[in-house]
Amino acid sequence: MSTPDQTAPAPTAGFDDEAVLLIGHGSRREKSNEQVRELAAALESRLGIPVDAAFLELAEPAIDEAFAQLAAVTSQVTVVHCSLFAASHVKNDVPLAIEQARAEHELEINNGAHLGVHPAILDLLDDRAAAVETDLGVDRANDDVAIVVCGRGSSDPDANGDVHKLARLLYEGREFDRVEASFIGVTEPTLEESLHGLSKHRPDAVVVLPYMLGDGVLTQRVRDWTAEFDADYPYVDALAGDPLGTDSRLLDVFADRWQEARTESVKMSCDTCKYKVDLEGYEEDVGGARAMLRALAHQEAHADRDDIDEEPDSHDAPEKHVTVCTNQTCAKMGSPAVLERLRQEVRDSEHCDARITRSSCLGRCGDGPMVAVYPDGIWYGDVEADDAERIVGDHLDRDRIVSDLVDQTL
Template identity: 35%
Template sequence: MKPPLLLVGHGTRDEKGVADFMAFVERLDRRLDDREVAGGFIELSPPPLTDAVGELYGRGHRRVVSVPMMLVAAGHAKGDIPGALIREKERHDGFDYVYGRPLGPHPTMLRLLAERLDDVLGTDSDPAGESAETGAAGETAVLLVGRGSTDPDANAEVCKVARLFQEGHAKQRGVSFVEPAFISLAWPSVCEGLDRIRRLGARRVVVLPYFLFSGILPDRVVDESMAFAADHPDLDIRCAPVIGDCDGLADMIVERYDEALAGDIRMNCDTCVYRIALPGFEDKVGAPQTPHHHPDDPAHGHGHSHGHAHGHGH
């Protein structure tokens, strides 16, 4: 048997988002008959990561491969999850782990985004890049909406995904251009992104949430998009679904598991604010990382953390 796969999610107060994550854990468990699979969250919702680790530890496992269910390498993947895993090492004698990298702008992820775009456009997409009604180029655009972060490296990665998507899958579908936006913590907002697309001349916009599962923030993306559409009836604004529980996402996780187990984790640390003194973020270099507060974790049962601070590691 291979070491167990431990999936670590962010957590959400949205019940459907929790159900999506757990269904995905079950999908991988059915698919991988040579290893056990468990999953937990670092905040907001049960089951907490500590329960998932305790479950595997109780079955006799002392080494696991942990893969963060994160699209970008922001604070959760860089600090919160490693900090929580180190805390589990302190709780469980002999426990150890190998930590994989976030999913990132993987070719499979770009394909999955293209499938979500097709879900919305259907036969409306035009390989020639022209509108069937007007014959005008630039009729359709995509707004790729990420979560947003205070980490410039993470925000830049969303912009990279938007550009890669524009150069490949979007172009093949007759989409004129792809713009990035964020639902929180970063600029441009959803409304600002939609307004930019409108001013650039597009008349049909597909809002493509860059999220794995359902949740409060993806719902907010839809709400803000529809509110903008109501104020701009000249625009045809359509919202695509999130990536969701699917085989393509499972393929990516298995790949991240294999490379972590082999020690082949190709993280780009050249723009990481915890390692490199980027202008405006010099104070973050070497900053200690502490696990998130989680009300379902025994260490946080009284509203305060007993966890230790740990340095940033990939």
């Protein structure tokens, strides 16, 4: 692991031949976006090569725009994620953007892993806890101090499991009375549930650590819920700490993830990935197409919400999202021509609100070229370039399914 005062590793390529793209989620709060840009600038100083920032949504530049800018000045880009854990953004959205960039630009792109569970992050959380202990006037060596590591919460069990792993590793070897994992929402236990459960153990103090990068709406929600608990239970002192922010130890993690990506040694939790294996309760998520359908449904749900304070990460989703399989078999059958024709038809349409993207294998090899339309869940098979006009004019513009091309429906 790198250390803050370690000399920056020397890149194997020249300054003009390699760059890093640091990808953050994006926020309507510009302060959070500036934190990502600040981390990018610090990482550039650490690595000695250009580091640009890009965002999944809500901030600029978008990922495709950033790749287009880098393609003009470099031949190799390594993607480093600001995502704390591997959920849908890391497993679906960013890989899809990378595949699109590979198709559109002459770039060698290395995709790194999420921040994940890392010793530097454990040290950082330990220091965050110590700062709160000082504010509360307690000492873990002499007082019963309980820690709650509060993550955002995800529909991905692998990501949620890593929050529990992080909490356990923070407990091991330290003198905390107990360390528990909780979440703001989506999954359980919620922070409110964890706090009320801890009250039964009557610790001297409860320290809540927001496991988030930026200091935004969700971090404030953690502080508010902790303050309410502190008021409701006068026999327990409770206080929330600061998020990870731009602490220099994050650069240690970014540097390690960068090195892993460029040396093809990225390790992901494939054995517990709901998109690759049948996990109880998540069976219908297996396979890239179904994963994409759920991701788009998530985007549509966010786009319908108007309360920015309640949902700071709401999306602006297209009405339709069309994916064209460009895996080897479909590509040989003409899917690249289908992709380009669909894009042209959408550009020429006056009413069509659709995004056309490539996808990896949809699992229907031999029946292609395959075209999937979401959120409708309609798959077209054996599509030819000349069919693009009907798919756009009838289905995307008028919601009339092109029945003779339907392969299956989800």
